[in-house]
Structure formats: structure tokens, C-alpha cells
Amino acid sequence: MEATPGRERLIEQFKADGLKVMFGNPGTVEQGFLDAVDAAEDFRYVLALQETVAAGIADGYARVTGGAALLQLHSGVGLGNGIGMLYQSLRGHTPLVVVAGDAGVRYDAMDAQMASDLVAMARPVTKYATRVTDPRSVLRTVRRAVKIALTPPRGPVFVALPMDVLDELNSEPVLPATVPLTDVAPSPASVGRAAELLASAERPVVLVGDGVALSGAQRELVAVAELLGADVYEVDSSEVNIAASHPLRRGQTGHMFGPHSKELVADADGVLIVGTYVFPEVFPELESPFRAGAKIVHIDLNAYEIAKNHPVDLGLAADPRQALRALAGVLERQLTPQRRAAAAARLDVRTRERARSAGAATEDDGTPMAVFLRTLAERTGGDLIVFDEALTTSPLVTRYLPAERPGDYHLTRGGSLGVGFPGAVGAKLARPDRLVVGFAGDGGSMYTYQALWTAARHGIDAKFVVCNNRKYRLLDDNIAQYWRERDIPEHGFPGSFDLSHPEIDFAGLARSLGAGGMRVEKPDEAVAAVGRMLSHPGPFLVDVQI
Numbered sequence: 001m002e003a004t005p006g007r008e009r010l011i012e013q014f015k016a017d018g019l020k021v022m023f024g025n026p027g028t029v030e031q032g033f034l035d036a037v038d039a040a041e042d043f044r045y046v047l048a049l050q051e052t053v054a055a056g057i058a059d060g061y062a063r064v065t066g067g068a069a070l071l072q073l074h075s076g077v078g079l080g081n082g083i084g085m086l087y088q089s090l091r092g093h094t095p096l097v098v099v100a101g102d103a104g105v106r107y108d109a110m111d112a113q114m115a116s117d118l119v120a121m122a123r124p125v126t127k128y129a130t131r132v133t134d135p136r137s138v139l140r141t142v143r144r145a146v147k148i149a150l151t152p153p154r155g156p157v158f159v160a161l162p163m164d165v166l167d168e169l170n171s172e173p174v175l176p177a178t179v180p181l182t183d184v185a186p187s188p189a190s191v192g193r194a195a196e197l198l199a200s201a202e203r204p205v206v207l208v209g210d211g212v213a214l215s216g217a218q219r220e221l222v223a224v225a226e227l228l229g230a231d232v233y234e235v236d237s238s239e240v241n242i243a244a245s246h247p248l249r250r251g252q253t254g255h256m257f258g259p260h261s262k263e264l265v266a267d268a269d270g271v272l273i274v275g276t277y278v279f280p281e282v283f284p285e286l287e288s289p290f291r292a293g294a295k296i297v298h299i300d301l302n303a304y305e306i307a308k309n310h311p312v313d314l315g316l317a318a319d320p321r322q323a324l325r326a327l328a329g330v331l332e333r334q335l336t337p338q339r340r341a342a343a344a345a346r347l348d349v350r351t352r353e354r355a356r357s358a359g360a361a362t363e364d365d366g367t368p369m370a371v372f373l374r375t376l377a378e379r380t381g382g383d384l385i386v387f388d389e390a391l392t393t394s395p396l397v398t399r400y401l402p403a404e405r406p407g408d409y410h411l412t413r414g415g416s417l418g419v420g421f422p423g424a425v426g427a428k429l430a431r432p433d434r435l436v437v438g439f440a441g442d443g444g445s446m447y448t449y450q451a452l453w454t455a456a457r458h459g460i461d462a463k464f465v466v467c468n469n470r471k472y473r474l475l476d477d478n479i480a481q482y483w484r485e486r487d488i489p490e491h492g493f494p495g496s497f498d499l500s501h502p503e504i505d506f507a508g509l510a511r512s513l514g515a516g517g518m519r520v521e522k523p524d525e526a527v528a529a530v531g532r533m534l535s536h537p538g539p540f541l542v543d544v545q546i
């Protein structure tokens with residue numbers, strides 16, 4: 001094969017792996033590579049104004065496409081800017097292929113300007129981090145990184161690409177990476193044992209996470225839950241693992257405080273955990289939250305998470321879809337008539353409860369945000385993709401725009417702010433045929449507001465909503481819990497939680513970045529705002545006062 005510069009060969013490798021869009025922010029040490037990117041055919045560079053924004057757009061793009069996304073960062077300073085968002089991708093198992101340049105191997109001994117150990121910086125927030133130092137192994141290393149990113153448990157990977165290595169001639173073959181198939185089924189004996197442990201439960205609970213969505217196991221999950229008559233709680237869940245309207249879906253476990261999760265599972269005598277870890281709270285329970293004698297089965301392709309924090313009776317390192325399908329088959333054959341009747345009765349109770357609450361859910365309280373969401377739901381029929389970083393406003397968002405269909409709802413994850421707006425940009429780029437609306441709090445939106453500029457520059461017709469309560473409201477809620485736990489009398493919230501002065505003109509900022517924008521202060525303005533947002537050609541932002 002005729003040798004060409006490594007920087008050009010690298011682009012061909014990316015394209016062979018289906019990576020034809022690169023998100024990034026340029027820098028001097030990548031200039032030769034980016035010059036080649038500009039000249040490449042069938043390869044697109046999406047420019048962001050800061051690396052955190054680029055990482056957030058890439059994360060949203062990968063989540064919606066279901067594949068990997070390519071992210072370019074600038075040396076140590078750019079990687080440093082992106083690390084917070086990469087942590088979010090690591091916790092959420094987003095397969096990002098991250099590359100960054102440096103001045104060159106020849107300069108390693110000089111400790112020169114911007115010199116840093118990129119691999120050491122990236123390692124804590126990636127599955128795999130390496131640096132290419134031999135021009136004969138550029139493509140080999142990239143293929144390995146792509147394979148690791150896409151092999152469950154998925155996650156971001158990092159490759160440092162020195163300028164002088166990419167400048168060298170390269171004759172490596174361009175071949176697509178081989179990603180191993182992991183749709184493995186558990187043995188019949190282990191499935192039988194799982195069924196035996198769970199079938200006799202009188203108060204069964206199923207705990208699920210995004211491993212269900214990744215394997216496409218939503219239907220199989222529902223089948224098992226209905227056979228058991230088990231309440232389903234989502235743990236560290238950010239995708240649609242079970243439809244919000246299903247009567248057995250009971251919502252999320254705790255995100256911040258372990259006692260909330262403990263309260264939900266304390267009475268369960270049979271627990272099935274699928275595609276998640278327990279438990280992900282910031283302040284978790286140190287002792288097991290499960291009752292003594294409860295039978296616990298944990299299914300996940302990520303063997304590290306099985307029994308990581310609390311013992312289980314049976315751990316199955318298997319694909320959730322294959323395992324749940326097999327488990328449903330065994331339960332169908334082996335459940336006694338009495339146990340089937342008991343499960344059906346539990347399902348009937350939840351169905352009647354859901355029916356009673358359905359009427360109340362359609363009434364709004366007349367606030368601008370409630371009217372805006374109700375109008376949006378009516379105008380779209382719920383046919384849109386929601387990227388939800390509304391945080392304390394999320395319960396209202398999902399009340400009117402419930403997470404029903406896989407791929408239609410994506411929740412922030414990993415604990416880092418700022419993913420809502422860039423995530424929506426990436427989602428719209430991945431699905432230009434769909435209406436995409438990103439929700440963010442006023443505080444979270446300001447982490448990555450520049451994403452609107454990227455949307456305007458590249459003609460990405462995403463829509464954005466600021467849920468504006470003029471504060472970091474989640475911190476108000478959390479410190480109130482802190483005071484209660486320590487018997488500290490309530491008093492004024494810390495001034496650092498307040499964002500009311502000077503007032504931020506979100507609509508004006510949107511217009512300055514090339515997007516449309518308007519502010520909503522009254523309920524009657526909310527109806528008009530939905531119409532303007534939906535009819536506006538290009539990115540548009542609505543600042544809704546709460």
C-alpha cells in the first residue's frame with residue numbers, strides 16, 4: 001500500500017469505522033491534522049467554542065445514534081477543559097473516541113509550553129488511554145481504542161497523537177475495527193436458579209439501568225416484571241428502559257441520598273437487578289439496604305458492577321436481553337397458578353393506581369412552565385426527542401412529556417452540569433428528521449451556552465428551554481436535607497446558590513450567538529412561545545421564568 005502522511009491515513013481509518021463527524025476545538029499542535037481534515041471528502045468537522053461544549057455535543061450524538069462519536073481536544077489545556085464532561089460520559093458509558101495532539105515525541109525532554117502527561121490526565125475519566133509514539137502503529141492503536149469504546153461496558157477512550165508521528169509517512173492498512181459480539185446468554189442451569197430465587201417472592205422489586213436500553217431489552221424486561229408482578233425502579237437510568245406509562249414503573253431511586261433508595265427496597269423479599277449498579281447516590285448507605293433474607297439476582301454484562309457494593313445470591317454476567325428472555329421463558333413454564341394469580345393481583349393494583357392518577361396529571365397549575373409544557377405536548381403529540389437537564393424541573397417536564405419510547409428521552413447523568421444544551425445539539429445532528437428540545441436550568445445552561453453558536457453555525461435546528469428559577473435550586477434542596485439530618489435550624493440559603501443579580505438575559509444571549517430567543521414571564525406568553533419556537537427556522541431558545 002502506498003505510504004501517505006499519518007494525518008491523512010488517520011482520517012481514512014476514522015471513516016472505515018463509521019466516524020465521519022468530528023466534534024472539537026482546534027489548537028496549534030493539531031494544525032497539520034486539522035488541515036487534512038479540512039481537505040478530506042465525506043468527513044465533517046463540527047466546531048465548538050470550548051472543549052466542554054464539544055464533548056457534550058459528542059456525547060449527545062453518540063447517545064442518539066447508538067454508536068461511537070469522535071471528539072478532538074487540544075493538548076493538555078483542551079483535555080483539561082473537557083474532563084468534567086468526559087466523566088459524565090464515563091459514568092454513562094458513552095462510547096467516545098477522544099483524540100488530542102501534542103507538539104511531538106521529539107520535544108518530550110524539553111518540558112516546553114503546554115507539555116503535559118495527556119495519558120495520565122485522561123486515564124481517570126476513560127476506559128482506555130494511550131499515546132502513539134511509533135508511526136507504524138497509528139491505525140492499529142485507533143482500531144484498538146474503537147473496539148474498547150464499543151465493547152460493553154462501553155465508555156470513552158483516549159489516544160494522544162503527537163504531531164511528528166502524524167507527519168511521518170504511514171503505510172498501515174485501513175481496516176475497520178473488530179468489535180466483539182457480547183449478546184451472550186446465561187446457561188439454562190443459572191437461569192433456572194434465578195427463576196427459583198425470584199418466583200416465590202411476595203414483594204418483588206426489579207432495579208434497572210441503561211444496560212437494558214443498550215441491549216434493547218425493554219420488551220423482555222416488561223415480560224419478566226409482569227410475570228413476577230414486580231415494581232420496577234430505575235437506578236442511575238438516563239434512557240428509556242421501561243415506558244413511563246407502564247403501571248409497574250415506579251420512578252427513580254435516590255440520586256443524592258441513600259436513605260431514599262433504602263426506603264424503596266427495604267421490604268422487598270426478591271430483588272432482580274438488571275443493567276445497572278447499586279446504588280449510585282452521592283451519599284449512599286454504607287450498610288446493605290436490602291432486608292435480611294431477601295433473594296437477590298444481578299444480571300449485567302459489566303461483571304465489575306455485580307456484587308460490587310452489596311452481596312447477591314446469584315450474579316449472571318450476561319446480555320440483559322438474552323438473560324431476561326430466558327428468564328421469562330422459565331417463569332412462564334414454572335410459575336404455579338397461585339403465584340401467577342398473586343403476580344396478576346399486584347399488577348392490577350398498580351394498574352388501578354395509575355388510572356386514578358392519570359386525570360390529575362393532565363391538569364396544570366397555571367404557571368408559565370406548566371402552560372408551556374402542556375402546550376408543547378399538545379402541539380407535538382409528544383413526538384419529539386427530549387434532552388433533559390431540567391433537574392428540579394424534570395418532574396414537570398416528564399409529567400407532560402413522559403419517557404415512553406426508546407430514543408425519545410435522554411436524561412443528564414454523571415453529576416456534571418452543562419450537558420443539556422450541547423446534548424440537544426448532538427441529538428439533532430444525529431436525528432435531523434426529529435424535533436429535538438433540550439431543557440436546562442439557568443445555572444446548568446451557563447456552563448455550555450456556547451452550544452447555541454455551534455447550532456447556528458452548522459445549521460442544526462435544535463430548540464432550547466431555560467428553566468429559570470434564578471438560582472442553583474438543587475443546592476437549596478440538598479442543603480435543606482443536610483440541615484434536617486444535623487438538626488440545624490433552617491435559615492437563609494448561602495449567597496453562592498443565588499443567580500438573580502445581575503440578571504442574565506438568556507434570550508439576548510441566544511440572539512448574540514446566532515439563535516432566536518424570547519422570554520416568558522406570564523402564562524399567556526407561554527402559548528405564543530411554543531408557536532414561535534416550533535416555527536422558527538434554526539435554533540431557538542425560550543427562557544421560561546419559574
